[in-house]
Amino acid sequence: MADTPASGCGPHQCLGQPLARPEPQIVYGTLHRRTPGLRPAVACEEIEFVPEETIYGVRALPVTW
Ligand code: HEM
Structure with a gap:
């Protein structure tokens, strides 16, 4: 995962990146499946x-x- 301005960079970059990145894919994929x-x-x-x-x-x- 590369540093991005949205999640900071360097030693204090966001620890939640591995969770935050797939979250919208799961949320919007599920939403679309349930309410096409x-x-x-x-x-x-x-x-x-x-x-x-x-x-x-x-x-x-x-x-x-
Ligand atoms: C879209 C969602 C998120 C964005 C845009 C985001 C963004 C950021 C940013 C900008 C920082 C500051 C980096 C710095 O100090 O330079 C940060 C730090 C941090 N984030 Fe996130 N974050 C997100 C989600 C999450 C999630 C889901 C978690 C935990 C489950 C999390 C945990 C942390 C922690 C622990 C730090 C502090 C890291 C440190 O200071 O060493 N973040 N985040």
Whole structure:
């Protein structure tokens, strides 16, 4: 595993990398398998983003399936 800015680098780089990296693959793979019709419930233009946060993201993501 190479050093990445998201998990730090050097002697104090994140010890959770081996867990944190496969986690989203497992989560989203399982979610897709269990709810194959999962999709946004609103148009992409209506999704509000939160640009001022340390971790960039959406304020809410209404979904339907
Ligand atoms: C997406 C998930 C994660 C991200 C982005 C992340 C990011 C980071 C970052 C930036 C650091 C600081 C590195 C530094 O001091 O230069 C760190 C340290 C650390 N992380 Fe994570 N981390 C994540 C998940 C986890 C998980 C799941 C665990 C444990 C199960 C964990 C355990 C640790 C520990 C113990 C340190 C301290 C390492 C040290 O100071 O020697 N992290 N992490």
